[in-house]
Amino acid sequence: xxxxxxxxxxxxxxxxxxxxxxxxxxxxxxxxxxxxxxxxxxxxxxxxxxxxxxxxxxxxxxxxxxxxxxxxxxxxxxxxxxxxxxxxxxxxxxxxxxxxxxxxxxxxxxxxxxxxxxxxxxxxxxxxxxxxxxxxxxxxxxxxxxxxxxxxxxxxxxxxxxxxxxxxxxxxxxxxxxxxxxxxxxxxxxxxxxxxxxxxxxxxxxxxxxxxxxxxxxxxxxxxxxxxxxxxxxxxxxxxxxxxxxxxxxxxxxxxxxxxxxxxxxxxxxxxxxxxxxxxxxxxxxxxxxxxxxxxxxxxxxxxxxxxxxxxxxxxxxxxxxxxxxxxxxxxx
Amino acid sequence: xxxxxxxxxxxxxxxxxxxxxxxxxxxxxxxxxxxxxxxxxxxxxxxxxxxxxxxxxxxxxxxxxxxxxxxxxxxxxxxxxxxxxxxxxxxxxxxxxxxxxxxxxxxxxxxxxxxxxxxxxxxxxxxxxxxxxxxxxxxxxxxxxxxxxxxxxxxxxxxxxxxxxxxxxxxxxxxxxxxxxxxxxxxxxxxxxxxxxxxxxxxxxxxxxxxxxxxxxxxxxxxxxxxxxxxxxxxxxxxxxxxxxxxxxxxxxxxxxxxxxxxxxxxxxxxxxxxxxxxxxxxxxxxxxxxxxxxxxxxxxxxxxxxxxxxxxxxxxxxxxxxxxxx
Numbered sequence: 190x191x192x193x194x195x196x197x198x199x200x201x202x203x204x205x206x207x208x209x210x211x212x213x214x215x216x217x218x219x220x221x222x223x224x225x226x227x228x229x230x231x232x233x234x235x236x237x238x239x240x241x242x243x244x245x246x247x248x249x250x251x252x253x254x255x256x257x258x259x260x261x262x263x264x265x266x267x268x269x270x271x272x273x274x275x276x277x278x279x280x281x282x283x284x285x286x287x288x289x290x291x292x293x294x295x296x297x298x299x300x301x302x303x304x305x306x307x308x309x310x311x312x313x314x315x316x317x318x319x320x321x322x323x324x325x326x327x328x329x330x331x332x333x334x335x336x337x338x339x340x341x342x343x344x345x346x347x348x349x350x351x352x353x354x355x356x357x358x359x360x361x362x363x364x365x366x367x368x369x370x371x372x373x374x375x376x377x378x379x380x381x382x383x384x385x386x387x388x389x390x391x392x393x394x395x396x397x398x399x400x401x402x403x404x405x406x407x408x409x410x411x412x413x414x415x416x417x418x419x420x421x422x423x424x425x426x427x428x429x430x431x432x433x434x435x436x437x438x439x440x441x442x443x444x445x446x447x448x449x450x451x452x453x454x455x456x457x458x459x460x461x462x463x464x465x466x467x468x469x470x471x472x473x474x475x476x477x478x479x480x481x482x483x484x485x486x487x488x489x490x491x492x493x494x495x496x497x498x499x500x501x502x503x504x505x506x507x508x509x510x511x512x513x514x515x516x517x518x519x520x521x522x
Numbered sequence: 523x524x525x526x527x528x529x530x531x532x533x534x535x536x537x538x539x540x541x542x543x544x545x546x547x548x549x550x551x552x553x554x555x556x557x558x559x560x561x562x563x564x565x566x567x568x569x570x571x572x573x574x575x576x577x578x579x580x581x582x583x584x585x586x587x588x589x590x591x592x593x594x595x596x597x598x599x600x601x602x603x604x605x606x607x608x609x610x611x612x613x614x615x616x617x618x619x620x621x622x623x624x625x626x627x628x629x630x631x632x633x634x635x636x637x638x639x640x641x642x643x644x645x646x647x648x649x650x651x652x653x654x655x656x657x658x659x660x661x662x663x664x665x666x667x668x669x670x671x672x673x674x675x676x677x678x679x680x681x682x683x684x685x686x687x688x689x690x691x692x693x694x695x696x697x698x699x700x701x702x703x704x705x706x707x708x709x710x711x712x713x714x715x716x717x718x719x720x721x722x723x724x725x726x727x728x729x730x731x732x733x734x735x736x737x738x739x740x741x742x743x744x745x746x747x748x749x750x751x752x753x754x755x756x757x758x759x760x761x762x763x764x765x766x767x768x769x770x771x772x773x774x775x776x777x778x779x780x781x782x783x784x785x786x787x788x789x790x791x792x793x794x795x796x797x798x799x800x801x802x803x804x805x806x807x808x809x810x811x812x813x814x815x816x817x818x819x820x821x822x823x824x825x826x827x828x829x830x831x832x833x834x835x836x837x838x839x840x841x842x843x844x845x846x847x848x849x
Binding site for chain 2: 350384
């Protein structure tokens with residue numbers, strides 16, 4: 190992760206986000222949603238962020254967009270720190286970072302027409318005169334393969350895949366450089382998902398977009414992301430290029446995840462690590478276990494795991510892992 | 523379809539329509555489905571293809587007054603469910619067929635404890651004799667919760683559903699389903715709302731219980747991969763019709779129906795290789811479905827005969843039936 194700074198579009202350094210939820214005799218209680226995360230995204234890259242629900246993937250997304258400021262740490266976007274409240278961000282910065290939400294049914298206003306929905310980003314972020322809006326909107330719809338008559342439809346009257354296409358068009362409208370995709374296809378069927386994903390990949394090639402792609406679907410991630418980071422309880426436990434990631438998963442949690450994925454071919458079955466059987470559930474982020482947060486479910490647990498939280502190490506070039514099992518040989522050398 | 527002694531459930535040419543303002547939604551259009559005793563059957567299809575309607579018509583829990591069944595039969599152990607009296611239906615629901623729903627949060631009542639909910643099921647099911655005591659109900663509830671590997675089952679009985687996590691709630695639902703010692707379990711996407719690791723656990727648990735009790739199971743899912751790992755036979759459904767049925771090995775080795783092929787190609791693989799284009803178009807409107815084969819508008823190999831009448835299931839090899847004129 191120590192690459193030249195100039196080719197990185199987003200650099201998250203030791204970001205923490207705690208949510209205050211109440212008080213106790215010992216003091217305030219926090220949900221430690223994100224607990225010290227480092228992420229670097231290069232220009233034109235797709236970074237996949239994978240994790241179970243409650244692991245803090247969406248919190249990262251929302252913090253980058255500016256829905257809330259981080260508790261500590263830095264978010265550098267194109268060399269500038271953007272770890273501030275959205276209300277204090279400049280309009281030009283907001284234009285650069287756009288987001289597509291999971292459920293298009295609730296992220297598009299059902300009482301507006303698609304025309305009204307798509308007009309808003311133009312009104313706010315561009316200086317295009319109003320009479321050219323229609324032309325621009327038709328252009329946008331063409332980009333996502335919808336016909337111009339969709340302008341006069343409203344979200345409830347169109348299908349789920351089409352709704353998500355409109356949401357993508359809306360995110361594309363201000364011509365951003367980073368788009369955060371928060372589980373964009375998890376509400377869709379596989380045949381529709383294939384269409385949406387292909388469109389996203391095409392658009393990325395066309396205008397050199399950068400994606401932060403959040404999902405819990407590993408097999409989708411394999412085909413979309415250039416690099417993958419796995420999150421567990423607010424921390425990243427493994428990050429690698431997507432090919433090495435599936436061929437040589439290191440962290441026990443990653444192995445558990447990959448072995449849990451249902452697959453459709455023999456070839457894929459051979460890729461799955463056999464030994465790790467998933468047990469237990471993700472603990473609450475209020476009471477994070479001491480030491481390595483995964484040790485309660487880990488099949489390869491050693492005594493040190495319940496005491497000391499492991500540090501992130503670079504196991505092989507570009508392959509980072511945070512586990513005691515891999516620290517030892519490093520020290521011996 | 524073959525006639526065999528041990529057929530548990532046999533659905534023949536089922537049509538279900540829903541009454542709406544503009545007429546009838548012709549949702550199911552001739553569904554054939556058969557489950558043998560102790561068999562694991564998968565029903566795969568996309569959202570809105572009628573999977574849940576099929577299952578609800580087996581139990582006759584369709585919205586009352588809004589549906590119409592113009593033709594078709596559902597035989598359960600040789601008895602037609604559609605002609606059953608209310609009492610017989612109640613017996614069917616309580617003692618013969620159990621159901622696990624997709625969303626365990628919505629399936630459990632938030633204002634009753636787990637103990638009350640599981641106790642009620644045991645009380646009205648075959649596992650409980652009338653003259654037994656409350657203590658027996660408690661014992662049996664604990665036994666059921668132990669079987670699904672819930673930690674500390676005694677304490678679990680006084681917990682409310684919202685005190686448990688999603689995976690634990692689904693385990694409670696499974697415990698409720700198995701505690702009635704039914705012969706058929708209908709699992710409607712039991713792992714969809716859960717994380718992959720938890721989903722894997724739930725699926726393994728279901729498999730184990732089904733094998734131990736020799737219960738038949740119908741697993742409704744939208745994921746071909748899940749069906750492949752969980753079932754003995756897969757039915758692929760599209761727009762209210764069964765388009766293909768085969769054992770997982772045959773289906774994945776040699777898919778015949780264009781829809782199955784498209785669906786298989788759309789599934790992203792962990793071995794990489796990109797994602798196919800998907801299937802063009804979308805589900806037809808049920809208000810005015812296309813004549814003949816309902817897939818023909820999205821099919822790349824449409825022929826004149828396709829619009830004339832719906833294709834019937836046709837056996838192309840042993841255990842492999844396809845409803846398509848191309849074969």
